[in-house]
Ligand code: 13P
């Protein structure tokens with residue numbers, strides 16, 4: 494009989510950190526030579542996080558991209574994130590190490606279907622999670638991230654019905670927190686819905702007393718087992734505050750690299766799924782340090798966008814940046 498996977502355990506990093514590899518030094522030299530800013534999402538692999546100027550969640554990355562003074566932004570994440578950088582800072586060249594790194598959640602809401610829903614009910618106020626295409630952003634009234642969704646939804650006009658796209662799990666969580674009824678688009682993140690109550694309960698039994706933090710893209714049944722539900726950036730502050738020395742982290746496993754650096758001395762347990770001992774997003778992990786080096790060297794692949802689309806998508810994104818200050 495096949496045994497269920499046990500949770501992967503990450504003890505504290507050794508003091509002094511790890512020296513840079515030859516490839517990391519090459520990337521840093523190219524970054525200076527090309528006048529580039531390297532932004533990396535918390536789910537990127539450890540060696541990429543190690544060369545980034547800023548590692549953070551979707552909200553922090555959007556602010557950093559908007560403020561970038563460098564002529565080139567290398568965005569180590571997935572296309573909707575790099576598109577966001579281009580939308581808010583169009584005069585910069587935005588490079589993505591692997592253009593094929595998609596997102597199941599963004600794909601679950603095609604712009605044509607959203608346009609049809611709006612045509613069927615023109616009174617809808619569309620709140621879009623930032624994990625969507627530029628075309629979906631352009632059709633939306635305001636954008637949210639997991640870090641500011643409740644704050645933004647609370648400001649949505651009270652006399653309009655809200656359609657929340659594309660993550661039904663995040664939408665359900667936000668609706669509960671704000672008390673605003675919302676129509677939820679039937680999309681989800683393929684990686685976060687792999688966490689199950691049974692797998693999380695096994696990790697809790699193996700680490701008695703360890704608090705659990707979970708991302709709101711997880712299902713309600715998993716969120717209910719967590720001590721804290723929040724965006725990846727808020728996880729950093731919450732984990733630092735915990736007196737427990739072991740914490741169970743229910744999100745993509747790249748998050749653990751950031752947590753080990755920011756909360757030294759703690760042991761992090763990657764919540765398992767029913768199939769594996771920790772959970773990677775196959776799209777986030779398509780970026781490699783070699784591809785970061787190659788895109789800096791070649792100036793490609795580059796994010797390009799029609800100006801009319803960019804300008805339309807900028808309106809709800811700017812509204813978000815303004816409302817979440
Ligand atoms: P945040 O980093 O904004 O919490 O988003 C998580 C995520 O799934 C990004 O793809």
Ligand code: SF4
Pocket residue numbers: 571595596597598599624682683684685745774775776777
């Ligand atoms: Fe998309 Fe989920 Fe991967 Fe984030 S973790 S990029 S939401 S598939």
